Amino acid sequence: MSEMSRTVQTPSADGREVLLSVRDLAVTFYQGRKEFKAVSDVNFDVYKGETFALVGESGSGKTTIGRAIIRINPTSAGDVIFQGKKINQKLSKEDNRWVIRNIQMVFQDPAASLNERATVDYIVSEGLTNFHLYKDEEERKKKVVDALESVGLLQEHASRYPHEFSGGQRQRIGIARAMIMEPTLLIADEPISALDVSIRAQVLNLLNQFKAEKGLTQIFIAHDLSVVRYISDRIAVIHKGRIVELATTEELFRNCLHPYTQSLMSAIPLPDPQIEKEKKLKVYDEAMHDYTTDKPSFQEIKPGHFIWANSAEMEKYRSEIR
Numbered sequence: 645m646s647e648m649s650r651t652v653q654t655p656s657a658d659g660r661e662v663l664l665s666v667r668d669l670a671v672t673f674y675q676g677r678k679e680f681k682a683v684s685d686v687n688f689d690v691y692k693g694e695t696f697a698l699v700g701e702s703g704s705g706k707t708t709i710g711r712a713i714i715r716i717n718p719t720s721a722g723d724v725i726f727q728g729k730k731i732n733q734k735l736s737k738e739d740n741r742w743v744i745r746n747i748q749m750v751f752q753d754p755a756a757s758l759n760e761r762a763t764v765d766y767i768v769s770e771g772l773t774n775f776h777l778y779k780d781e782e783e784r785k786k787k788v789v790d791a792l793e794s795v796g797l798l799q800e801h802a803s804r805y806p807h808e809f810s811g812g813q814r815q816r817i818g819i820a821r822a823m824i825m826e827p828t829l830l831i832a833d834e835p836i837s838a839l840d841v842s843i844r845a846q847v848l849n850l851l852n853q854f855k856a857e858k859g860l861t862q863i864f865i866a867h868d869l870s871v872v873r874y875i876s877d878r879i880a881v882i883h884k885g886r887i888v889e890l891a892t893t894e895e896l897f898r899n900c901l902h903p904y905t906q907s908l909m910s911a912i913p914l915p916d917p918q919i920e921k922e923k924k925l926k927v928y929d930e931a932m933h934d935y936t937t938d939k940p941s942f943q944e945i946k947p948g949h950f951i952w953a954n955s956a957e958m959e960k961y962r963s964e965i966r
Contacts, residue, residue: 661692663829663861664713669722671705671712671885682708683885686722687942690829695855695862697872697893699908700882706865707752708885710831713863714749726829745775748822752834754814758806764817765802768792771825791824792817795850812843816850823854830854831863836871848875870912873897878948881905883928887942891949901961902951904928933957 669686672679683705690696698706711717713724715732724732731743748771751757758767769788771777778784789799795816806814815835822830832851836844852875854860866872872879873893880890881904889902900906907928914920933940938954945951945961953961 662689663692663727664690665723665725666709666713667723667725669709669712669724670720671708671717672720681885683712685942686887688880688887688890690861690863692861693855693859694877695864695875697864697866697876697879698882699866699869699872699879701867704882705885706882707833709882710749710833710863710865714747714831715743741775745825746828747831748825748827749831749833750815750818750822750835752837754811754818754838755806757818758814760806762805763802764792764804764806767806767817768802768821768824771821775825777825787824791820794823795820796846812839812847815839815847819847819850827860829861829863831865833865834867837866844871851875869908881908886952887950888952889950895949899966901945901964902953903932
């Protein structure tokens with residue numbers, strides 16, 4: 645077994661284990677000589693056993709961060725440290741298998757992420773086969789059935805093909821494929837955005853169930869703050885590839901400070917139609933920031949609450965803290 649797989653998690657300042665640490669992460673895409681910085685200066689820790697949410701509008705870079713962590717997107721700068729070891733670099737074959745085994749991802753589009761020509765049995769057990777995680781054929785089949793039943797599907801579904809299922813069922817197959825590997829970290833990339841409202845709650849409850857029963861650590865990527873309020877312990881708000889605010893879920897909803905976060909909060913629909921009709925949306929305008937001389941940085945404004953701001957804005961935000 646390699647040195648990487650024996651590494652112990654790093655403790656944080658408050659004693660919690662840091663499972664994943666992202667430091668000064670940048671992701672740049674190139675088209676000929678043109679370059680586009682999709683992610684810049686991203687810093688956060690994910691503690692063992694928590695659900696950490698990445699939230700932002702479409703195109704903000706949240707999926708790019710998730711795909712960079714799992715090494716689908718190459719990073720152009722910064723470090724991704726998993727269980728104390730840097731993984732966004734060239735790894736040995738053994739260490740590469742260890743990372744794949746321990747970090748799994750549920751993709752946004754359940755139709756595109758499943759092989760239409762393969763049976764559910766093959767799709768779910770592919771990881772087991774590649775990593776030889778079973779003794780014999782009987783054990784492999786049992787693990788597949790257990791994985792399917794854990795996400796609310798039936799044993800007879802194993803012989804069917806993805807096109808025979810609804811969107812919600814296909815997403816459950818994707819979750820079963822990831823969970824059968826018994827990962828340490830699960831990255832869920834907008835797993836409910838393509839689903840009906842009634843099915844969304846079932847998938848969210850399923851992820852919460854895995855967290856409670858297995859102690860599964862999750863990175864939950866979404867654009868809907870009302871959804872992540874239900875499932876996450878901490879939230880990082882992303883705008884144009886940069887985290888502008890990071891806090892616990894309770895703190896962020898009680899005391900969000902950055903104007904972009906406030907604009908997202910104002911867009912959350914309210915159940916009372918009269919109040920919804922009368923509420924005023926906050927529109928975020930980048931022109932409100934003057935960073936010509938007083939440059940911004942990612943700073944801790946109170947314990948566990950971070951914000952992207954310059955010194956003048958920090959003074960203003962401190963006066964608004966409740």
